[in-house]
Amino acid sequence: MSEQPDGAYPRINGKILKSSEHANKIVSLVGNIEAFDGTSIQLKCADGVIASVQCEPDAEVMQGCMYELIGLANDNGTLQLFVSRELTPDMDMDIYNRMILDVQLNPKFSSYFLPA
Amino acid sequence: MSLTHGAISAMVRSGEGHHATPDFQPTVQIINIKSVGNKNTGSDRYRLILSDGEHYCNGMLTTQLNGLIHSGEITQDCLVRVDEYMINKIQNRMLTIVMKMEVLQPHEGRIGEPNDVDKTLNMAKSTAPASEAQPMYNRTNVQPSSNPYNSNGNSSGASANKPTSPSNPYGGSSYNNRTSPSSAPIIRTTTTSGVPITPIAQLNMYQNRWTIKARVTTKSDIRTWSNARGEGSLFSVELLDASAHDIKCTFFKDAVDKFYGMLEQDSVYTFSGGRIKVANQQYNTCKSGYEITFDANAEIHLVPDEGEIQAQIYDFVKISSLEQMEANKTVDLLAIVKSVGEVANLISKKSGNELTKCDLTLVDDSGVDINCTLWGEKAHEAATKFANQPVVAFRRLRLSDYGGKSCSTTQGTGGGQISPDIPEARALQKWWSDTGGQSTRSLSSSVGGSGKLDSLPDRKTVQTIKMEHLGLNNPDKPDYLTFKGTLTFIKKDKDGGAWYTACARSEEPCKNRFKVTQTTDGNWFCDKCQGTFPNCVRRWIFSGTVADDTSTTWVSFFNEQAEMLLGGNVTADQVFEETYSEEADQDKYDSYFARANHSDWVFKCRVKQENLGDETRVKASVVNMMPLDYAQESRDMLQAISNF
Secondary structure, X not given: OOOOOOOOOOEEOHHHHHXXXXXXXXXXXXXXXXXXXXXXXXXXXXXXXXXXXXXXXXXXXXXXXXXXXXXXXXXXXXXXEEEEEEEOOOOOHHHHHHHHHHHHOOHHHHHHHOOO | OOOOOOHHHHHHOOXXXXXXXXXXXXXXXXXXXXXXXXXXXXXXXXXXXXXXXXXXXXXXXXXXXXXXXXXXXXXXXXXXXXXXEEEEEEOOEEEEEEEEEEXXXXXOOOOOOOEEHHHHHOOOOOOOOHHHHOOHHHOOOOOOOOOHHHHOOOOXXXXXXXXXXXXXXXXXXXXXXXXXXXXXXXXXXXXXXXXXXXXXXXXXOOOOOOEEXXXXXEEOXXXXXXXXXXXXXXXXXXXXXXXXXXXXXXXXXXXXHHHOOOXXXXXXXXXXXXXXXXXXXXXXXXXXXXXXXXXXXXXXXXXXXXXXXXXXXXXXXXXXXXXXXOOOOEEEEEEEEEEEEEEEEEEOOOOOOEEEXXXXXXXXXXXXXXXXXXXXHHHXXXXXXXXXXXXXXXXXXXXEOOOEOEEEEOHHXXXXXXXXXXXXXXXXXXXXXXXXXXXXEEOEOOOOOOOOOOOHHHOEOOXXXXXOOOOOOOOOOOEEEEEEEEEEEEEOOOOOOXXXXXXXXXXXXXXXXXXXXXXXXXXXXXXXXXXXXXXXXXXXXXXXXXXXXXOXXXXXXXXXXXXXXXXXXXXXXXXXXXXHHOOOOHHHHHHHHHHHOOOEEEEEEEEEEEEEXXXXXXXXXXXXXXXXXXXXXXXXXXXXXXXX
């Protein structure tokens, strides 16, 4: 892993993951589990793009639920899962996506998202 | 010093209307002065006979110059210079009203043997077509010897330095150059039938015969009155003519029946036969200093709209500027009707009459919206008239402090003009289609009650209470604010519980609100309705602290909000049952409050000054509160961020 400050990880959506922009860095991916076969997860991300996530068989995820998945972004556009956090199903994905694109990635506000 | 030769005939033949030119200021002799005032009303009017040695004419002195008579400056046979005068035709005779003059010198005896100019020149047929109505002093002059009107380089030929056709003098700026600043331009035109039209700007009380051509810019509803002197009905209109002056006209009794249906807003008519009186400034916001009353004898004819009269004169302000304006001012607004409310009927507290109203939300490109209440007829038409969010120009809306800031229609508002053909309207339309009016801030908050609370752009913070000195501006009027905050502490440990005992009577006058005290035999006595009941209703009352990232404040919670706070519909009676009545269950009691503590809400509070003995304190109480809708909040925040 590169010099990623401890505890600082960007929130991304499917498109950003696939672009390998954050390859070899820890990222956070929020989405709905479309399919889970024990070793890989198909996650529908905030922007609707389906991302591929590799995980261990004991991963605590259930199909159909909303999760925040934190892991290492691979340079092939997939995510290696470390931890998952369950979210309530009423999470509004559109707002989350807009937050990522319009706020977090907005050059105007980049100073607010720097690691402490 | 000699009298100006031919002055009298020149003046009298200069045609009806106002005259004041620097190159015609004749010297004449006042050969007669007679008081014709009405001793009953105390009005003082003087009739004059003016002479130039050859002719004399009848005239009046403008009341503003009465002082010259009282001071003795004007004496019989004195010589004066007339600087400004008006010609009125009264029963086929010309009357010269002297508006401005200077007494040059006293004189003994009458100069010359003047004859009555009216007889000499035979002015009977004065409804001549326009070309003859031009002032005499511009035509080739047949009088011998010195002629004042030729002296100044005026062309002695045809009217070269007057603008072209008299039928459109409004564009003629050379008129304005030649008249003294205090007078209106000499505007004269005729209708196709040859009747001379008087501009509204030139109407005055001395003239009884006039015809104006104007557009009906506003038309009020019919109102009836009934007082000791009788009763009747009336309606009023405002008329605007090509001189950009408007005037208020009222139709009484029979005139109402005759003309109410006929007159339509925005159409152009000729009007004559009305009576002119001085305007009542309190109710009249027109430009003219006069008002007209019409009875059934009025003559009104529809004429084709030739486009020389504006649809309306406006003086628009931006909605954002209303925030700072005082209440009761009247303004003109050009705005998009963002939404139209329901029509509601209510009884006026003041008059007891039933009123109809409809609320609109108006927004303009200053990014602020405001509530606008339509009254009367306009309320009924609103839903259809203002569908599809049109651009509307409203005139003379009255601003008020109700609900923050809001406005309402007045007599002078008319129905509002939809999509007026002016550049500002087009600009506003474009702004609306570009931005959709998303980011508007509201000046009108919802008043009391449950329902929608102010959304993010309208919210303040707890700090606002101190910073804006809320509650201190006016001891009688509370301030309101909405903020998002977290409950940090609830003062629940009052003796007997965080409630008070209230009257069991749920109808008027008590409505379960008023306090009851326990009697010796275990009943409850209410001071308000003087009733005694075996039971009482407990209602929450307690205070707590609420904080946000800026500050903390104490607020009081009353029953409705407290029930919501404690978990939905938790009534005081219920908690009392569970925790106090049989045995004291402090833990259970505490648990209710513990649940509520540290919860987030959007609070709407009333902040008011209260006197406790010598001290005056500002107290805040919660009038409404809503749980946070995180998705909506996020959306609002995203919007606010994108507008940043």
